[in-house]
Each structure stands twice: as structure tokens, then as C-alpha cells.
Amino acid sequence: MKAGSIPASQSATGRAAPGLAARARRHFAVLFPPLLSAVIGLGLWEGVVRWLEMPSFVLPPPSSVVFVMIEYWGYLVSQLAWTVMAAAVGVLIGISLGIIAGAGIAMSGIIDRMLTPWLVIIHAIPKVVVAPLFLIWFGFGVQSEIFFVVTFTFFPVVVATITGLKSADPEVLLLVRSMGADRGQVLRKILFPSAMPTILSGVKLSVSLAPVGAVIGEFVASNQGLGHLLIRAVGDMDTALAFAAVTLFSIFGVLLWRAAEFVEGKLLPWHPSQRGDLASNRK
Amino acid sequence: MTEQTAHPSPAASGSATNGAIVLDQVGKTYGSGEGAVEAIRSISLTFAQGQSVAIVGPSGCGKSTLMRMIAGLDDLTAGSIRIGDRQVTGPVRDIGVVFQRDLLLDWRSVLDNVLLPAEIRGMDMAAASKRAMALLEELDVAGFAKHYPWQLSGGMRQRVAIARALLPSPHLMFLDEPFSALDAMTRDQMNVLLQQIQAAEHVTTLLITHSILEAVFVADRVLVMSGRPGAILDDITVDFPRPRKLELRETPAFTAIVGRIREQFVKTGDLVG
Numbered sequence: 001m002k003a004g005s006i007p008a009s010q011s012a013t014g015r016a017a018p019g020l021a022a023r024a025r026r027h028f029a030v031l032f033p034p035l036l037s038a039v040i041g042l043g044l045w046e047g048v049v050r051w052l053e054m055p056s057f058v059l060p061p062p063s064s065v066v067f068v069m070i071e072y073w074g075y076l077v078s079q080l081a082w083t084v085m086a087a088a089v090g091v092l093i094g095i096s097l098g099i100i101a102g103a104g105i106a107m108s109g110i111i112d113r114m115l116t117p118w119l120v121i122i123h124a125i126p127k128v129v130v131a132p133l134f135l136i137w138f139g140f141g142v143q144s145e146i147f148f149v150v151t152f153t154f155f156p157v158v159v160a161t162i163t164g165l166k167s168a169d170p171e172v173l174l175l176v177r178s179m180g181a182d183r184g185q186v187l188r189k190i191l192f193p194s195a196m197p198t199i200l201s202g203v204k205l206s207v208s209l210a211p212v213g214a215v216i217g218e219f220v221a222s223n224q225g226l227g228h229l230l231i232r233a234v235g236d237m238d239t240a241l242a243f244a245a246v247t248l249f250s251i252f253g254v255l256l257w258r259a260a261e262f263v264e265g266k267l268l269p270w271h272p273s274q275r276g277d278l279a280s281n282r283k
Numbered sequence: 284m285t286e287q288t289a290h291p292s293p294a295a296s297g298s299a300t301n302g303a304i305v306l307d308q309v310g311k312t313y314g315s316g317e318g319a320v321e322a323i324r325s326i327s328l329t330f331a332q333g334q335s336v337a338i339v340g341p342s343g344c345g346k347s348t349l350m351r352m353i354a355g356l357d358d359l360t361a362g363s364i365r366i367g368d369r370q371v372t373g374p375v376r377d378i379g380v381v382f383q384r385d386l387l388l389d390w391r392s393v394l395d396n397v398l399l400p401a402e403i404r405g406m407d408m409a410a411a412s413k414r415a416m417a418l419l420e421e422l423d424v425a426g427f428a429k430h431y432p433w434q435l436s437g438g439m440r441q442r443v444a445i446a447r448a449l450l451p452s453p454h455l456m457f458l459d460e461p462f463s464a465l466d467a468m469t470r471d472q473m474n475v476l477l478q479q480i481q482a483a484e485h486v487t488t489l490l491i492t493h494s495i496l497e498a499v500f501v502a503d504r505v506l507v508m509s510g511r512p513g514a515i516l517d518d519i520t521v522d523f524p525r526p527r528k529l530e531l532r533e534t535p536a537f538t539a540i541v542g543r544i545r546e547q548f549v550k551t552g553d554l555v556g
């Protein structure tokens with residue numbers, strides 16, 4: 001880690017010295033290949049669709065997706081906001097419940113033996129398949145959608161919390177026991193901080209699953225949100241609108257992932273994955 | 284969350300652990316039946332208060348086990364241990380422990396690592412911070428108080444671990460191969476530092492080590508243990524005046540004691556790593 005960081009930072013300063021031009025050239029070298037690839041890909045798509053004279057409801061050209069996105073921008077954004085709201089509420093509940101359940105299971109043998117079989121069985125049920133049941137149980141509306149997000153986001157956090165809490169260094173536990181720490185102190189001062197990296201990786205996974213859960217929830221139980229918009233657009237054979245919704249959704253997913261990584265870096269400045277040049281170079 | 288509720292044993296609840304440590308026919312067997320391992324067989328010993336004792340012995344002879352039992356971190360399977368007039372039945376609070384790995388918490392700064400025992404015991408944090416800085420000063424790492432453990436060298440990390448052990452001013456300090464992971468030069472420095480700080484803090488010290496030189500240099504008394512099951516082979520008083528300098532190790536008197544200990548292992552066929 002250290003060995004890798006020194007040459008990297010030296011070469012960075014070494015090359016910056018000749019001037020800004022060199023740095024700009026390097027940025028360009030990084031950004032150019034993906035940009036070129038995007039232009040070629042979209043160009044081919046546009047060209048093939050026009051050349052074959054494909055009907056727009058089968059495969060719209062990228063240009064009309066862009067036009068639709070501009071035309072319906074306000075509507076699209078309001079539907080995205082709905083989905084994001086439902087996903088956020090659901091994921092917050094899912095994460096909280098996940099951490100509480102995970103902590104209970106990791107800390108108590110009785111809770112472990114009582115709760116784990118249930119979790120294993122419920123987790124094994126394909127949630128997408130039972131989504132329509134949520135409609136029966138919770139009715140048509142946002143509550144069904146949120147509940148669906150909760151079931152999606154709960155499990156990664158439970159698993160990560162259990163793993164994290166059980167992986168604390170046994171010698172450290174012996175040490176704090178010799179200092180006279182009680183169970184609560186061990187939990188707060190040792191177990192949770194050392195479990196943080198693992199819990200956060202579970203949280204990251206949950207956060208990336210939450211919008212997917214929300215959209216599936218909207219497919220069956222909502223008249224709002226991107227999922228509902230998608231169903232309607234497909235029903236109207238307005239494929240360009242569907243593409244616009246999907247594009248917006250993907251961009252949001254990428255931003256969400258970036259945000260999660262940023263928060264992780266803020267919370268774990270001490271962790272090997274967050275410190276040192278090697279790690280930041282890799283991003 | 285009060286200190287007393289956690290480990291309601293007589294030794295654990297005492298605020299100070301004055302007096303001698305007395306081991307009476309202490310034995311330890313891990314497991315039972317076929318797979319049982321007898322780690323320690325009938326050890327009887329007395330450590331006077333303020334003494335600095337070193338234990339040497341072949342790997343696996345039960346040195347760490349013995350230390351954990353005296354600290355109340357491991358159960359005995361035979362005999363009893365008293366510190367002062369209290370029977371050891373649970374973790375003894377009045378001990379600062381240092382292990383081979385420094386066990387610093389990555390997410391805490393050096394200062395916050397040293398303050399951990401103060402937080403756990405609910406000590407006055409302002410006073411504790413002052414003492415922590417004084418200890419770091421004494422151990423020559425005060426300049427790194429705001430740094431994180433991964434920014435420190437191995438020797439510096441171990442000095443921080445010693446500061447953490449000494450923070451609550453314990454009457455006892457137990458060190459289990461604290462310098463094994465350090466290079467020879469750093470280790471020499473640490474030996475000098477250890478006996479300095481031991482004198483400054485008036486702390487009864489129990490040092491487990493594989494280095495006979497280290498044992499004789501640091502301790503008032505060296506206990507030589509046999510291979511498993513561990514028993515005491517020899518009990519040597521080392522009364523060189525303090526403070527000791529590294530040159531002491533070149534003197535004939537010093538070499539004679541080292542030779543005597545080495546002979547014990549040659550006799551029993553145990554080699555010290």
C-alpha cells in the first residue's frame with residue numbers, strides 16, 4: 001500500500017511541474033476513450049434504426065429519446081422524485097431494522113436461534129414473485145411500495161451486520177475485558193466501530209437495490225413514480241418515453257452509488273480501503 | 284454501566300490491588316477427555332509488590348496462559364491465585380495489559396486510543412487527557428497524539444499500547460512478548476524505556492519474553508519455565524542497580540546469569556526461540 005503510493009505521488013508531482021498542458025493531456029487521455037465509445041455506440045444505434053426504418057415503438061433512435069426527455073422533463077423529474085422518496089423512506093426503514101435485527105442476532109444466542117430460521121425462509125422467497133400479494137395486504141398506494149423496498153433492502157444489512165459484529169479481533173475483546181468493559185461498552189466502543197466497514201458495504205448494496213425495489217413496487221401497486229410511468233408508456237407504445245425514464249433512472253442509480261461511496265469515505269477515513277494513494281488512484 | 288456491575292468479583296471490584304501476588308498450586312488443563320491439554324502443572328509462586336518479574340520458557344509452555352490466569356482473564360483448573368488479600372475470580376481491574384500485537388484501534392487517534400481505559404472506567408476525562416499526554420511525552424510519542432495508528436511505526440505503536448496500559452495508574456503491568464515483532468535496535472531502546480517507565484510509575488511488572496537478554500536486563504527476577512506442562516525450573520534474582528544501561532549486557536556478571544538460564548534449556552532439551 002505504502003510502497004505503491006510513493007512512486008504514484010512522485011510521478012504526479014513530477015509530471016505536473018512541466019505545466020498545465022501535460023495535466024490537461026492526461027485528463028484527455030482518461031476521458032477520451034469512453035467518450036469516443038459512447039459517440040460511436042449511439043451513432044451506430046441512430047444509424048441502424050434510421051437505415052432499417054424501424055418503427056419508433058420497437059426501438060426509438062437516441063435522438064428522439066433525447067427530444068422526449070426534454071419535452072417531458074418536468075413530468076419525468078416529478079415521477080423520479082416520487083420514486084426516490086419512496087425508495088429513501090423504505091431504505092431507511094430497511095437499514096434500521098437490518099442493523100437492529102443483525103445486532104440482536106449477533107449478540108444473543110436465543111434471538112439468533114429464534115429469528116434466523118424465519119429470516120432464511122423469508123429471504124429464500126423470490127420477492128418479485130410475491131409483489132402482487134403486497135397489493136392485497138397493504139392496498140394500492142405508497143405504503144405497499146415502501147414495504148416492498150423494505151423487504152428488498154433489509155437482508156443485505158442484516159447479513160453484513162452479523163458478519164461485521166462477529167469479526168472483531170478476539171484479542172482486542174480480551175484487552176477491553178481486562179479493562180473492565182461491560183457488554184454495552186464492548187458493543188459501542190469495539191464491536192460497532194470495527195463492524196462499520198462491513199455494515200456500510202451492506203448499506204451500499206441496499207441503497208443500490210432500493211430504487212429497483214421502488215420501481216417494482218410501482219409496477220404493481222402505484223399510480224405514481226417512474227415504475228408506473230414505465231408501465232403506462234409501454235401500454236401506450238410510447239417506447240421513447242419508456243427509454244427516457246430508464247435513462248433517467250440509470251443516471252440516478254450511478255449518482256446514488258457515487259454518493260454512497262462519498263459518504264463511506266467520510267465515515268471511514270481510517271479504513272485501508274479509504275486511505276493512501278493507491279486506493280484513490282483506483283477510483 | 285457502573286464499574287461494579289460488569290464483573291461482580293471481589294478482585295474485579297477493588298479499586299486498588301495492593302500487596303503480593305500469590306499463586307498456590309495453580310494448574311490449567313484445556314479441554315477434557317482424549318483431547319485434553321495440560322498446559323500448566325502445579326505452580327506455586329509469590330511476587331512481591333513493586334517487583335519486576337520476567338518469565339522465559341519454550342514456546343507453548345503456558346506462559347501466556349499463566350499470565351491470563353493471574354489477570355483473571357482465564358479460569359484455573361487447579362489451585363488458587365490471590366492478589367493482596369483478594370481471591371482472583373474475574374478480570375482484575377488494576378492491571379494494565381500489553382500484548383505482542385499492539386491492538387490499537389484503527390478508528391481512534393493515538394490520544395483516543397490511550398484514553399480508552401479512562402472512557403471504559405468513567406474516569407475524569409480532563410485529568411485523564413493530561414495524564415495521557417504526560418505518558419506519551421515520557422514514551423517519546425507525544426508528537427503523534429493526533430495521528431492514527433496506521434501512520435506510526437511498529438515501535439511507536441507498541442509505545443502507545445504501553446501508555447494505554449499505564450493510563451489508569453495500575454499497580455500491575457503485564458506484558459506478553461510485547462517487543463517480539465520489533466527489530467533488534469528498536470527492541471533495545473524499548474528495553475531501556477521499559478525499565479525507566481517502570482521505575483517512574485512504581486508498577487509491579489510481569490514480562491513474558493523469548494529473549495533471555497531482555498529478561499535479565501529488565502527484571503529483578505527471572506522465572507524459567509519448562510516445556511509443557513509448564514512448571515518453574517529456576518527462579519533467579521537479578522539485582523543489578525537501576526537505572527540500567529545497555530552496556531550492562533556486556534559485563535561478566537550479566538553474561539553469567541544469561542548462561543545459567545540458557546543451560547536450563549540445554550539440560551531439558553528445550554530451545555528458546
Ligand SMILES: Nc1ncnc2c1ncn2[C@@H]1O[C@H](COP(=O)(O)OP(=O)(O)OP(=O)(O)O)[C@@H](O)[C@H]1O
Pocket residue numbers: 313314320322340341342343344345346347348349511
Ligand atoms: N484456548 C486454548 N484452548 C486449548 N488449548 C490451548 C488454548 N490456549 C493455549 N492452549 C494450549 O496451552 C499450551 C500453552 O499455551 P500458551 O499460549 O500459554 O503458551 P506460551 O508459553 O504463551 O507459548 P508462546 O511462547 O508460543 O506464546 C499450548 O500447548 C496450547 O496449545
Ligand SMILES: [Mg+2]
Pocket residue numbers: 346347348459
Ligand atoms: Mg504466548
